[in-house]
Amino acid sequence: MWIDTHCHLDAAEFDADRDAVVARARAAGVTQIVIPAVNAHHLERVRELAHEHDLTYALGIHPLCVMGAAPGDLDRVAEALAKHADDPRLVAVGEIGLDFFVPGLDPATQQHFYVEQLKLAQRARLPVLLHVRRSADQLLAGLRRVGFTQGGIAHAFNGSEQQAQAFIDLGFKLGFGGTLTFERSLQIRRIAAQVPETALVMETDSPDIPPQWLYKTAQQREADPGQARNEPAELPRMAESLSALRGWTVAGTAAVTSANAIAALPRLAAFS
Template sequence: MSKRDKKRELPPVPEALPASAVDAHTHLDACGASTAEQVRAVVDRAEAAGVGRVVTVADDIAAARWAVEASTWDDRVFAAVALHPTRTKDFGDADREVLEELSRHPRVVAVGETGLDYYWDYSPPEPQQEAFRWHIDLAKRVGKPLMIHDRDAHADILRILKEEGAPETVVFHCFSGDADFARACVEEGYVLSFAGTATFRNAHALREAAALVPSEQMLVETDAPFLTPHPFRGRPNEPYCVNYTLRDLAELRGVDLEELVLATARTAERTFRLRQVAPN
């Protein structure tokens, strides 16, 4: 097999974790799972590796509709709905009406991913910030956690949360800050979710942040099919790869693997109220 072909191949499914973990943020549709059968296959692979539940997250209106539908196909799948900040340039009333309705679905466990992205220039800061404020209000009105996408926008994210009044539960998906930013978020009571980027050996500031966050404010995620953890960086990602991230973070934090798996699963259950979601 050529090196190029290897890059297109999924990492091997690792030995199962000692307890059941939660992938707090994935994109099953982007992983190529468009049907109920395909979704079950992805989640079966995850469960074989000890990842028993996943939250599939929308980044546009079509994906939001799909995520809600997919969450009804398998009890191990939950949904989050919002409009990604890079898509907010033309965010209109019709979009708001759809998201308002979808966010109230019983298997939707968060409003997200919303926030700010100053890395890409698909949408100017002004409509991003306006949409972020709307999503904050939506999360408060429906009583569900706010799931934040934050890229190169730490200060504005914190400022707007303060100005609007943060919802009861705020999750920083794929946390990307350093130790100081992590401490500021922890002090506010926010939950920080770490993806495969926290395993990258050149991500020194992020790894320092991952080492200090209290387990009761810590989640793990894949953001699949992106951000595949070390040592498979650059290859396709799936929810089972949370296994690799948990193993790496347990070593980084100097804790027992089972302890970290159980702690982050408890945080996910509390954050997303997973035990309160009725089965399909």
């Protein structure tokens, strides 16, 4: 059994063959997928997809979307969390966080949306899916300032060993996406090999963060503009990289990471 803890199944890249994407995932042994929202306009969409395909979802506003958010969008998230509080398929608040890599994003606006959504998650007693991109220290500071106790997943983690341990100490699991499959991702691979086994979950971040075998260089993209799309069916092959780093069997990796996903997002237990 595999659990993809982060897949944007609502993305336009899946519009042409979404049913087939889910079918391929299940054929590959991916029994559960978490669909995080990225903006207030997709809150109902991710919920509908989760119910339609027997999956799970999270509600929140992504840091890359906060600059285009309307004044009432945080209220919309709060209302959706309240409306669906008893929906067992609602497993987290997310995707939320901070991104200090992409230019043009106002730090103060990001911080406001991040902290306010942490408060919403704390009030709803739900874990969070955190976007971590050159922002680990600031994310950790926000968690401590709010006194956040619900845990969750530091998604696409790319920080240091010390930052990884700080998230773990606060009750978080770590996901790495397709970056883990690149041999040159030395720091991420070192962290994945060294942290406690209870800290690791699997995620694809589909359709983004393609694994090494789907990645195209700039020269290859120029010759062939079509970008190979990542999808949940790639998860078991991605897990082979983690298995090799840890000296685990692939079946063992499935068991460990699925148990960790349920520990991070307890409502997953009803669907796994």
